[in-house]
Amino acid sequence: MSVPFSVSYLSSCHLWLLVVLALVQLCLSGQKSDDVLCMDGERQALIRFKHDLIDEADRLASWVGEKSDCCRWAGIVCDNITGHVQEIRLRGLDGHCDSISIYDGSYKAVKEGLKQKLGGHLNPSLLELKQLKYLDLSCNDFKHIQIPSFIGSFRNLRYLNLSESNFGGMFPPKIGNISELRVLSLADLGGIRIMEMKWLSNLRQLHHLDMSLIDLSKAIDWFQVLYVIGWLLQASLLKSRKL
Numbered sequence: 001m002s003v004p005f006s007v008s009y010l011s012s013c014h015l016w017l018l019v020v021l022a023l024v025q026l027c028l029s030g031q032k033s034d035d036v037l038c039m040d041g042e043r044q045a046l047i048r049f050k051h052d053l054i055d056e057a058d059r060l061a062s063w064v065g066e067k068s069d070c071c072r073w074a075g076i077v078c079d080n081i082t083g084h085v086q087e088i089r090l091r092g093l094d095g096h097c098d099s100i101s102i103y104d105g106s107y108k109a110v111k112e113g114l115k116q117k118l119g120g121h122l123n124p125s126l127l128e129l130k131q132l133k134y135l136d137l138s139c140n141d142f143k144h145i146q147i148p149s150f151i152g153s154f155r156n157l158r159y160l161n162l163s164e165s166n167f168g169g170m171f172p173p174k175i176g177n178i179s180e181l182r183v184l185s186l187a188d189l190g191g192i193r194i195m196e197m198k199w200l201s202n203l204r205q206l207h208h209l210d211m212s213l214i215d216l217s218k219a220i221d222w223f224q225v226l227y228v229i230g231w232l233l234q235a236s237l238l239k240s241r242k243l
C-alpha cells in the first residue's frame with residue numbers, strides 16, 4: 001500500500017534534486033563570467049606597462065595571462081562594480097625606502113632588498129586606465145630617468161606618490177594639468193630640477209604636498225612659490241577648522 005507512495009515520493013525527490021542541480025550550475029556558470037572583472041584593454045595596458053619595467057624580484061609575477069583577472073594582480077585595485085582599474089600600488093620595500101632599514105647585519109639582505117625596487121621605464125600605455133585615481137611608485141629606483149610628462153594627462157588621478165624613487169632630470173610642469181590631484185608626494189627626489197612653479201597653482205584641489213629635499217633654488221618665479229605656499233596654508237587651515 002505504501003510502496004507506490006514512496007516511489008512517487010522518491011521520484012519527485014529526484015526531480016527536485018535535478019532542478020536544484022540545474023539551478024546551481026546556472027548560478028556557477030553565471031558567476032564565472034562575472035568573476036573576471038578586469039577589462040581587456042586595461043589588462044593589455046598593464047601588460048605593456050610591465051614589459052617596460054625592470055622587476056628583478058618578480059614582484060609582478062601575477063601580471064600574466066590573456067584571460068586572467070587583472071583586478072587580482074599584485075598592486076592593482078579595481079572598482080568592484082565597473083571593473084575599471086582605480087589604483088596602482090607599487091611602492092617598493094613596503095615603504096622602507098633606504099637600504100639601511102633592511103640591513104640586518106648581512107649585506108645579502110640589502111642586496112635582496114634592493115632587488116625589490118622596480119626600475120626601467122614607464123610606458124604611456126598606462127593612460128588607457130582612464131579611471132586611475134591612485135598611483136604609488138614610491139621607493140623604487142628609476143635610475144634618474146625623467147618623470148614622464150604623460151602623467152600630466154591623467155584626468156582622474158587624486159593621489160600621486162613618486163617619493164624616493166630616484167627620478168631625475170627636468171620636472172614636467174604638465175603635472176599641473178592633473179586638476180583632480182589631492183596628494184602629491186615628490187619627497188627625496190634630489191636629482192630633479194624644477195625651473196618654475198606656476199604649474200603648482202593649477203592644482204586647485206591639492207591638500208598635501210611633499211617636496212622635501214628637492215632643490216628649488218633654480219626656480220625663477222619665487223613669487224609664485226610664495227603665493228602657492230600661502231594658498232596651501234590657507235587650504236590646510238580651512239581643512240583643520242572643518243575637522
Ligand SMILES: *[C@@H]1O[C@H](CO)[C@@H](O)[C@H](O)[C@H]1NC(C)=O
Binds near residue numbers: 079080
Ligand atoms: C570592493 O570589495 C572589497 C572586498 O569585497 C572591499 O573590501 C572593498 O571595500 C570594495 N571596494 C569598493 C570601492 O566598494
Ligand SMILES: *[C@@H]1O[C@H](CO)[C@@H](O)[C@H](O)[C@H]1NC(C)=O
Binds near residue numbers: 091095161163
Ligand atoms: C609617499 O611615499 C613615501 C615612501 O613610500 C611614504 O613614506 C609617504 O608616506 C607617502 N606619502 C603619502 C602622502 O602617502
Ligand SMILES: *[C@@H]1O[C@H](CO)[C@@H](O)[C@H](O)[C@H]1NC(C)=O
Binds near residue numbers: 174176199
Ligand atoms: C597642460 O599643461 C600645459 C603646460 O603647463 C599647458 O600649456 C596646457 O594648456 C595644459 N593643458 C590642459 C588641457 O590643461
